[in-house]
Amino acid sequence: MDNKTAWDTLEKITNLPTLPAVYFQVNKLLQDKQASIEKIARIIEVDPGMSSSILRLVNSAFYGLGKTCNSISHAVMILGFNAVKNAIVSVTVLDALTVKDRPAGFNTTDFWRHSVSVAVLARQLAQRSRLAAPEDAFIAGLLHDAGKIILLNYFKDDFLRILQAVRERNLAFADAEQEVASLDHVQIGAYLARKWQMPDPIVEAIACHHYYVTQDDTTGLVECVIAANMLANSNYSVHPDDIIFEGRVEDALKPLLAAPESWLPEAVEEIDAACEFFLEKR
Ligand SMILES: [Fe+2]
Ligand SMILES: [Fe+2]
Secondary structure, X not given: OOHHHHHHHHHHOOOOOOOOHHHHHHHHHXXXXXXXXXXXXXXXXXXXXXXXXXXXXXXXXXXXXXXXXXXXXXXXXXXXXHHHHHHHHHHHHHHHOOOOOOOOOOOHHHHHHHHHHHHHHHHHHHHHHOOOOHHHHHHHXXXXXXXXXXXXXXXXXXXXXXXXXXXXXXXXXXXXXXXXXXXXXXXXXXXXXXXXXXXXXXXXXXXXXXXXXXXXXXXXXXXHHHHHHHHHHOXXXXXXXXOOOOHHHXXXXXXXXXXXXXXXXXXXXXXXXXXXXXXXXX
C-alpha cells in the first residue's frame, strides 16, 4: 500500500478509538469560553466512575498536588479547567486505545509503561524549565506513541513488517517503519490527536517527537516530549549535547539534562507510582 492509499484508508475508518462524550462536552465549554467550575463539575459528576478515577488520579502520590481534593469542583478550583480536561484524557485513554489482537513481539504493558514514563518525564521537564503547561506535557507524553496502537489495530500487515525489521535487522521502530510501512505512528498519532480536538501544541509534539525541525516560535512542549522520550529510551542517560534545540528552549532544558541528579531520582519514583496507577488493572 502506498502512502496516499494508506491515508485514504485511515480517513475512511469509521470506528477509530475515541474519548468519552464528557471530554468533548468539557472541551466545547472551554472553547466557547462558557466554562465555570459548577458547569464542568456537573458534566463530570454525571459519571461517578470517571469522577472517582479523576479524584484518585489528582490525589495520587505522583500527581504532586500536595493537598487532598475531595470533589470534582474542588479539583477544578485547585487545578484549573485545562488540567481537569486533561485528567479526563488520562483516566480514559488506556481504555480507548485497547489492542484488538496482540502479535508476538509487542507487549502492551511495556508500551504503556513507556508512554507513562514519557508523560511523567515530559511533565517534570515542562514544570522545571517553565517552558509549557505541565499537564499538557503529561498528555503529550502519554499520547506520543498512540499511533502505534492504530497501526497495530488497523494496519496489521505494516505493523508486522515493522516488528520483523526491528527483530531481524535490529532497527529502531521509527527507522523500521520509514523503510517498510506505508504510514508511520507519528503521522497517525497526530491525526488521532487532531480528531480528539487536542490543542495544536500537543498535536505538534506528537507529530515531531522523532523528526524534529527547529522552529523559532515553538512553545517548548515538543522539545520537552522529545527529551523525555530520549531519556525513557536510553535508561535515563542522555548526553545534553545529543539534543540541540532552538536557543531559548536549549537554555531552559540543557541545565536539566546536564544535571539529572537534581531531579531525575524524584521523577523515577513518580514513574513507578504512575505505572502502578495506570497499569493496575492491566
Ligand atoms: Fe515514537
Ligand atoms: Fe516513544
